[in-house]
């Protein structure tokens with residue numbers, strides 16, 4: 001009988017147990033709520049062992065945390081390796097395994113194949129599992145890595161349903177649930193960024209799991225390039241998930257003695273439905289990923305020039321827009337595309353990062369001075385990884401773009417991609433941005449990325465490493481500058497960018513109905529303070545939908561709020577309402593951005609969220625109806641997630657939705673406030689008029705001593 005080994009890790013409310021026989025690769029014996037400290041782990045693992053059945057290898061191979069095919073495992077392998085032109089069969093065995101505090105390391109080796117793998121699993125803030133692998137060539141000839149998972153996770157038997165989160169430009173993160181069938185579910189991105197396919201997000205769980213009940217597992221890969229995420233469920237319904245950076249063949253070839261370290265994969269387990277996943281991811285990102293998060297001040301209200309002025313910018317029009325922005329309470333004016341080179345549309349000038357001498361004859365200083373005089377700070381749009389064929393940079397260095405020598409240079413949005421991994425290109429790009437930031441008091445950069453990487457000539461991976469190095473260098477030189485990651489909206493949202501950025505642009509689509517959906521999906525992983533949410537123009541330029549200012553503003557409040565419309569195109573009344581909501585955002589942003597987010601279940605077609613301050617003393621709720629409800633009187637909105645024994649004074653902050661206010665039974669009662677226990681709020685609730693399309697209510701709660 002071979003010895004059974006176990007390793008245990010404990011988080012705040014989580015236990016992980018690995019188990020393996022002899023020198024086999026460990027399997028996952030347990031991942032769930034904290035086990036008693038004296039649990040007999042050998043008994044736990046032994047109770048799960050199965051005997052051999054017909055048509056299996058003589059020594060059946062269970063799913064492990066580093067699956068490999070040589071001994072009869074027929075599921076996906078963690079890595080595809082080659083020496084020269086031949087696939088390399090590896091038979092890694094456990095040579096060491098140890099746990100210390102909240103981290104464990106498993107070392108695997110196959111001396112004959114010349115391969116060693118180290119698996120690092122740690123429980124971080126928010127009880128997040130942070131997992132990565134390091135693969136070393138211990139042989140004496142080069143080793144090619146064609147695929148290498150950061151995470152291989154045998155799925156618990158209860159994880160039979162998957163929520164797919166993919167989309168397209170202006171329609172990101174469409175959630176669609178389905179059963180995990182036998183066979184493979186695979187998501188790949190191939191455009192040199194996570195893209196819109198959702199390959200960087202994984203959400204699986206029990207079919208019954210909902211907003212606050214049931215078991216769910218969510219995973220994310222902290223990588224800004226191509227991804228591959230796969231779940232394979234075999235004929236016996238054993239399911240295994242793998243996640244890793246997608247590599248081009250021949251791109252990673254390890255010289256003897258060198259190693260490839262995968263990006264980190266983040267894995268959260270919830271026993272409280274989607275809210276448990278939110279809680280884990282938000283806590284983790286805030287504590288361990290977002291740069292200097294503890295020192296962030298209030299998230300300033302933006303006005304971005306894109307939807308107001310497009311490319312039609314000059315000093316005078318930008319100043320006039322800034323003045324209108326300041327008048328409604330905006331705190332940061334962001335000059336979007338169109339300020340540099342000779343850019344009048346998207347056909348030129350990327351790479352020429354100096355102000356257009358015709359439209360900004362005095363440079364940016366007159367505009368920035370005016371913005372400052374208006375009490376706002378200044379932000380600027382850049383797209384540093386790109387070059388337009390019609391640019392001074394391209395004319396000077398036509399070989400600086402990613403291209404296959406002697407072949408066509410296919411463009412997207414009339415632009416090419418700089419080969420950032422070339423040191424002179426990286427240095428030039430840094431110098432251009434550094435010069436801008438030295439010359440001007442710029443508080444914020446909107447860092448855009450509007451095309452996929454092709455052809456890549458096997459450089460996709462190096463490009464991302466170079467991008468991260470560029471961002472790190474810039475941040476070290478200008479630590480106070482905030483950076484937003486945008487890629488035609490949400491084309492590059494991942495924890496590796498978020499380790500270097502302060503917010504993301506989730507979508508070019510500012511339509512509030514779309515934003516409700518987008519925020520529900522993104523907020524599974526990202527806290528609201530990093531989700532740029534703007535009040536867009538009316539009608540919406542992408543969907544054509546007409547929506548009221550109150551609804552647009554209330555939806556935008558629940559993110560990092562901004563305005564991406566021209567206040568001059570609004571009526572005086574609309575500007576007044578917008579200003580009132582900006583003021584409300586300022587009053588509540590600390591709670592929305594630091595608090596615990598709790599998804600509510602207001603009824604069919606409606607959305608609801610509650611944000612509870614870390615102290616528990618205040619909370620702000622939001623309930624919105626999108627369509628025309630089937631029932632005139634929706635069930636009372638139950639506010640879950642509060643302290644059941646505490647008492648809260650509940651008011652409905654004004655301005656109230658115009659149509660729905662008529663149906664409030666006792667407006668003065670809501671103005672004065674009603675005091676209810678957390679238990680009553682969760683079990684009984686509030687009867688809000690939510691029948692009409694595009695109605696949104698705010699609910700303010702203050703804990704009563």
Ligand code: GLA
Pocket residue numbers: 306336337346381448450486487488489505508
């Ligand atoms: C991308 C961004 C937009 C805007 C334009 C400017 O599409 O997603 O927000 O900045 O570029 O060209």
